Amino acid sequence: METESEPYVRLATLRQLHQVMADMNTARSLADTLQTVADGVVNGLGYELACVNLVRPDGDLVVAAFSGNPAAEALITGRVGSRDSWERRLSMGERWDDLVFIPHTEGWILDDDDVPQWYTDGPAPRFEDEWHPSDRLFAPMYTPGVQGSACGELIGVLSVDRPRNGRLPGAWGREALQMYAFQAAIAISNARLRANMQRALVRLEREQQALRASEESFRQAFEYAPSGMAIAEMGGDQHGRILRTNDALCRLLGRPASAMRRYAFSDLVHPEDIGTLLRTSAEGGRAELRLIRRDGTYVWVSLRNSVVADAADGPRFLLTHVEDIEERKRRELQLAHRASHDSLTGLPNSAELRSRLASRLCQRSTHPGAALESVDAAYGHPAYDANGHGFDFRPAVAAFDAYDHHVHTVAPVEGERDDGAKGLAVLFCDLDGFKSINDRFGHNAGDTVLIEVARRLSRQVRDGDTVARLGGDEFVILADGLGKADAQDLAVRLRNEIIQPIRAEGRAVRVGASFGIGWAHCGMTADEVLKSADERMYVEKRSRPKQHRRAG
Numbered sequence: 001m002e003t004e005s006e007p008y009v010r011l012a013t014l015r016q017l018h019q020v021m022a023d024m025n026t027a028r029s030l031a032d033t034l035q036t037v038a039d040g041v042v043n044g045l046g047y048e049l050a051c052v053n054l055v056r057p058d059g060d061l062v063v064a065a066f067s068g069n070p071a072a073e074a075l076i077t078g079r080v081g082s083r084d085s086w087e088r089r090l091s092m093g094e095r096w097d098d099l100v101f102i103p104h105t106e107g108w109i110l111d112d113d114d115v116p117q118w119y120t121d122g123p124a125p126r127f128e129d130e131w132h133p134s135d136r137l138f139a140p141m142y143t144p145g146v147q148g149s150a151c152g153e154l155i156g157v158l159s160v161d162r163p164r165n166g167r168l169p170g171a172w173g174r175e176a177l178q179m180y181a182f183q184a185a186i187a188i189s190n191a192r193l194r195a196n197m198q199r200a201l202v203r204l205e206r207e208q209q210a211l212r213a214s215e216e217s218f219r220q221a222f223e224y225a226p227s228g229m230a231i232a233e234m235g236g237d238q239h240g241r242i243l244r245t246n247d248a249l250c251r252l253l254g255r256p257a258s259a260m261r262r263y264a265f266s267d268l269v270h271p272e273d274i275g276t277l278l279r280t281s282a283e284g285g286r287a288e289l290r291l292i293r294r295d296g297t298y299v300w301v302s303l304r305n306s307v308v309a310d311a312a313d314g315p316r317f318l319l320t321h322v323e324d325i326e327e328r329k330r331r332e333l334q335l336a337h338r339a340s341h342d343s344l345t346g347l348p349n350s351a352e353l354r355s356r357l358a359s360r361l362c363q364r365s366t367h368p369g370a371a372l373e374s375v376d377a378a379y380g381h382p383a384y385d386a387n388g389h390g391f392d393f394r395p396a397v398a399a400f401d402a403y404d405h406h407v408h409t410v411a412p413v414e415g416e417r418d419d420g421a422k423g424l425a426v427l428f429c430d431l432d433g434f435k436s437i438n439d440r441f442g443h444n445a446g447d448t449v450l451i452e453v454a455r456r457l458s459r460q461v462r463d464g465d466t467v468a469r470l471g472g473d474e475f476v477i478l479a480d481g482l483g484k485a486d487a488q489d490l491a492v493r494l495r496n497e498i499i500q501p502i503r504a505e506g507r508a509v510r511v512g513a514s515f516g517i518g519w520a521h522c523g524m525t526a527d528e529v530l531k532s533a534d535e536r537m538y539v540e541k542r543s544r545p546k547q548h549r550r551a552g
Contacts, residue, residue, distance in 0.1 A: 229246040
């Protein structure tokens with residue numbers, strides 16, 4: 001797994017992890033789901049080997065899927081390990097939240113138990129955090145609920161081996177594996193539930209005499225499903241009206257079953273997600289959207305609709321499965337924010353600054369699809385708004401020619417005279433005297449100064465402007481629609497704000513600021529724009545006597 005010092009790689013890993021999670025939730029059968037879970041560990045989490053041990057009805061665990069080594073897969077797939085041996089393994093070693101790590105120094109005592117396992121050769125570790133060939137790492141999977149709590153029943157165990165980077169997983173790697181095991185448990189439970197429901201529906205169609213028995217089987221699966229379930233009308237004036245809900249859905253939305261029957265799903269969906277709901281209810285399938293709770297707050301859910309048809313009369317109702325994904329959405333947004341923002345000041349970081357700047361520019365020499373690539377580079381696919389709602393720029397951008405429909409960014413004409421033109425101003429700010437504060441009072445004082453400078457800069461710009469921390473004591477402001485005089489006035493205001501005393505470590509300190517004003521226009525790259533502003537900043541810094549560069 002990537003380390004904490006590689007946030008941009010970590011965002012790419014998050015996207016890959018999100019993809020493998022999506023794959024295992026779209027598998028057609030339980031067998032496909034189990035194999036997809038094993039493949040996802042190898043493809044998305046960075047391990048070379050992965051094994052899914054599934055709890056059988058008798059309590060023992062069978063190797064249901066394996067990924068990463070065909071020879072090992074042929075050797076142990078289908079073999080069974082006793083429940084007692086597994087419980088022994090899960091009770092020893094080191095606890096990493098819900099994960100269990102058994103180091104090679106302890107694993108030798110497990111060599112004689114009946115749990116199927118493979119053996120790997122390799123040298124002994126050279127570093128403290130290096131993976132040993134005999135290390136073992138397990139991720140228990142519980143029925144959906146509070147993972148690891150008494151209300152969750154063990155349904156299987158993920159065994160992983162040989163991280164590709166050769167290191168023991170760090171905090172991010174452990175969290176990713178734990179989150180993946182939690183989602184895998186949901187996918188396996190849902191696959192079982194779908195299989196049971198499909199069998200019930202087949203029996204309903206084939207055997208009229210078994211109707212009452214099938215109805216009872218369906219009722220049990222419906223009422224006691226760990227995730228929300230609902231039955232709604234399909235077609236006619238009452239399309240989407242809720243006919244029946246289970247306890248899980250009522251608890252999720254904080255509404256009694258009697259109250260739920262007064263609504264259609266369209267009454268409970270966030271206004272921005274109505275289109276998504278209509279497509280899903282008309283065609284069936286899966287969608288992620290927000291439902292409103294009784295207290296007025298919204299919760300992110302994964303909603304899956306199945307159209308239950310009557311052979312004679314056509315579609316009759318929708319069977320809707322509702323799964324709470326609020327926690328996953330929150331984690332995705334947090335990780336995406338960390339990857340694009342400076343951890344100290346909370347401002348957009350260098351990568352995010354370049355993305356926002358690049359999204360405004362086009363290269364004159366590029367082909368007509370360049371706008372699509374620019375959006376991909378800036379936002380990824382798809383992007384999310386401040387509320388976590390997904391939106392995708394690609395179809396809209398691809399429909400337009402980059403030459404004819406892009407609103408070109410132009411800059412005021414260079415020279416002494418202000419021609420009144422307005423453009424995208426790029427203000428490059430470098431603090432004067434900051435190093436001496438770090439040297440005299442320590443880095444805590446320096447961090448306090450950077451945080452306060454970031455706050456002051458953000459307070460002085462407009463809502464649509466960008467204030468970013470480029471690195472160290474360098475900041476960049478993107479301000480659109482400014483003329484030369486406007487940009488110079490803004491630089492003066494920002495400098496006057498910065499030079500005010502700052503309380504740091506119990507004392508008042510001051511820093512100055514040098515500003516360089518560059519102008520962005522199409523035909524330039526983001527790096528060229530930033531370099532131009534940086535060069536102007538150094539010209540401005542050298543033009544002032546050293547004693548006048550900061551206020552004191």
